[in-house]
Amino acid sequence: LKAKFSVALALAASFVLPVSAFAQKKPHIIVVTHGQVSDSFWLVVKNGVEQAAKDSGSEVEYRAPEKFDKKLGCLMHVGQEEYVAGKGAGERMKAQGVTKAVCINQEVGNAGLDARAKGFKDGLGGDVEILAVGMDFTQSRNAFAGYLQKNPNIEGILALGPTGSEPALQALQQAGKVGKVKFGTFDLSPTVLQALDKKEMDFAIDQQQFLQGYLPVIFLSNYIKYGLLIATNSIPTGPGFVTPENAKQVIELSKKGIR
């Protein structure tokens, strides 16, 4: 998911002015992503892009086209390896003693989410079932309630995003099972953060996507202006874990669209 985004970002920028021009005018950077701004995740990325545009004095366009038909070079990857992050979640649950878990996937077929799920399966090493739910809140919540009825012995739950974890949280609340099952999610939302703060959830995997929008624009503007580029081709921004211990700080930043 994010890997693709970052590559695309580097791609997009390389058809800006050649370095030798030493830009008299502002660097012009086009951010190309496959993420709709309607998704709260991408909104934070976009906030990062906009902040970087301000800080670096660049002109930045944010585009989410339907088709990708340009082939360009790639300078660097800034982001999170989905598989690695999923594996981290699996290992974390394994360390908490979970052997039988369910992974809630709200968008089967999304390569990034599927990689997270595969990583989780490999990291946990135990019995993991993938539960494909939809995007509708009520349907998703009731489907998970049904799953809980059918599988009362489940020990761990990993949702691949807030679209899956918020309905799952309500289903757990209705079944009186909050706190009795290890419950983690990918990505943050206000509801997820409150649940972490109340210890209704155990962890959320945050990939600090603000930096995924911010850093590439800063790097590229320096590259365009001065030909400067840092000497690595991969900068991981995650996975980081938000837990009940640090949830409060994150809540403040989340209100500002930074996390």
Add this chain to the structure above:
Amino acid sequence: MAALRKLLVRPELGAVTAAIGVFVFFSIVAGSRGFLTTQGTANYLEVAAAHGILAVSVALLMIAGEFDLSIGSMIGAAGMIIAIPVTKFGWPPWLAILVAFAFSLVVGYFNGWLVVKTRLPSFIITLASLYLLRGFTFGLTIALLNYTRASGMGAFLSGDPLVAIFSGAPLGLKISIWWWLGLTVVLGWVLFRTPYGNWIFAAGGDALAARNVGVPVARVKISLFMLTAATATLLATTQVIDTGSTDVLRGELAELEAIASAVIGGNLLTGGYGSVFGASIGALILGMVQQGIFYTNIDTNWFKAVLGAMLLAAVLLNNYLRQRALRSR
């Protein structure tokens, strides 16, 4: 025999048979895993209610010969019209709910008026409304909240005079289920027992002939577009109150599920024929299939394939039974 024949030519016969078939299927495959429990039943009824609240009004509109593709977007818009003023600006919920309903009536009037005035297919007019409403919901929500989800409604709801009729679970069934049943009865009565119901059939059967005998076709159609938009808002209201949150994508594709429910229930895409009760049975089938699969051991990756196959089976059965019934007349 006459009574039996009368039963056989009813539009909802195929749907009722299909519903029984689906119920028996899941009772056998998943009965021991919770499908037949009270909670399992309440679960799929709630999902069916979400389709049904829309489908009963969509059925009337389809019988009158029109479509409304904008109701899914209307759900998203209405949810935000309620959630944002309450959570961000401190409005009392009753005021936000009234504003949402008023807005939906205006949108419905506008859809209907455009269809009647321009004589363009309602499919196209309401497709435009689908994008317009969703686009404005995206744009305004992000401009106001800098986020795509509004949550935390729960803290504002207690003691509000209007919230009571959109929340709770009398007799263990969510309020949306009761609204669904109530609407089915009321709209079913309107369709089959009132002059207005006759006008609906007439408008969809042959609008010109209907106009010539004095049926106010334009008024009937416009009022039905207002009804579909209002039921979308009703659904959005119960969902925002029940879940405490909403997001800009809420209700996406709900318009197609409502049309699917109506068609499974024996309503014709071409208008002039159908029933409210049938649409409700169609919604029940859709809800049972959508939730039932989670009680089975079928791999949920196959969810959409199973859903499609069962829908096709239901429609084919429905069609077969109706044709046999009509031939026997």
